[in-house]
Amino acid sequence: MNAIIQLLGFLLIGVVIGYVARVVKPGRDKLGFKLTAVLGMAGALVGGVAASLIGKGSITELNFWGFVFAVIAAIALLAFAPVFAGDRK
Structure with a gap:
């Protein structure tokens, strides 16, 4: 049961981080919700790992620095998403 709650929490935080990254990232995105x-x-995964590697957090818990690193990582991923999708404009 605890693993299910952690997974749901990870999914919810991922959605929030993705939304925050879209709001913060300049320009218009043609990406859907999914x-x-x-x-x-x-x-969230990359940011959590980065925060834990520099000793500012843990991959298993949400804290300020983990959130900041996660948003930065999501912005970078959003910036490169059109390249991965084949839209190189």
Whole structure:
């Protein structure tokens, strides 16, 4: 049961991080909700790992620095998403 709650929390935080990254990132994105959520979750994972590597957080808990790193990672992923999708404009 605890693993299910953690997974749901990760999914929800990923959606929030993806949304925050879209708001912060300048320019217009043509990405849908699903791709934004997936990139937010990937950003949460990358940001959590980065924060834990420099000793500012843990991958298993949400804290200020983990959130900041996650949003930065999600912004970077959003910036490169059109390149990965084949839209190189």
